[in-house]
Amino acid sequence: MKKSIALFAIATVVGLGCSTASAQFKDADAAIDYREAAMTLMGSHFGRMGPVAKKEAPFDAEAIRANVAIFSTIAALPWVAYGPGTEGGAAKPSVWSDAKGFKQKQDDFKVAVTKLDAAAEKGDFDAFRVAFGAVGKSCKACHDSYREKD
Numbered sequence: 449m450k451k452s453i454a455l456f457a458i459a460t461v462v463g464l465g466c467s468t469a470s471a472q473f474k475d476a477d478a479a480i481d482y483r484e485a486a487m488t489l490m491g492s493h494f495g496r497m498g499p500v501a502k503k504e505a506p507f508d509a510e511a512i513r514a515n516v517a518i519f520s521t522i523a524a525l526p527w528v529a530y531g532p533g534t535e536g537g538a539a540k541p542s543v544w545s546d547a548k549g550f551k552q553k554q555d556d557f558k559v560a561v562t563k564l565d566a567a568a569e570k571g572d573f574d575a576f577r578v579a580f581g582a583v584g585k586s587c588k589a590c591h592d593s594y595r596e597k598d
């Protein structure tokens with residue numbers, strides 16, 4: 449009996465979590481603006497590390513660590529803004545019709561970002577370069593399937 453009450457409580461909390469998430473935005477346009485702003489910032493903080501990864505700029509372990517910390521914080525933001533009823537922007541309809549596949553791409557991305565975080569903490573260039581490349585592939589994999597080409 450106690451167990452089922454506990455399960456019910458968890459289900460309620462999870463349920464509330466979901467409804468609060470989509471209620472954070474006053475309408476679809478607000479959600480689209482939010483996620484596109486987050487993507488833009490993510491692109492900025494990711495892209496600036498490109499020259500370092502390509503050995504065109506020196507590896508400054510502390511600067512990379514600080515930037516990856518910002519990047520990985522921003523990388524957690526866009527997803528809540530893809531809730532039901534927020535179709536549009538430059539997102540393909542498949543984001544919603546294939547919600548499972550889209551979620552899988554988010555999960556793959558989160559794993560890659562966690563590895564980049566760990567590499568940056570270590571301050572090791574080769575680990576950083578490999579993890580950076582994997583994150584870049586993960587951005588592209590999602591964009592190829594779920595982002596409209598302009």
Ligand code: HEC
Pocket residue numbers: 480483484485487488490491492494495536537538539540543550553554557583584586587588590591594595596
């Ligand atoms: C799980 C899917 C997914 C991942 C991972 C992802 N994106 Fe996106 N991204 C999208 C979608 C969908 C759009 C289309 C914009 C929208 O949602 O309206 C987009 C749009 C963008 C935009 C354009 C924003 C605008 O103003 O329209 C940039 C820049 C961007 N992404 C950068 C990145 C970078 C850099 C990464 C990786 C570090 C990344 N994205 C990872 C799905 C993803």
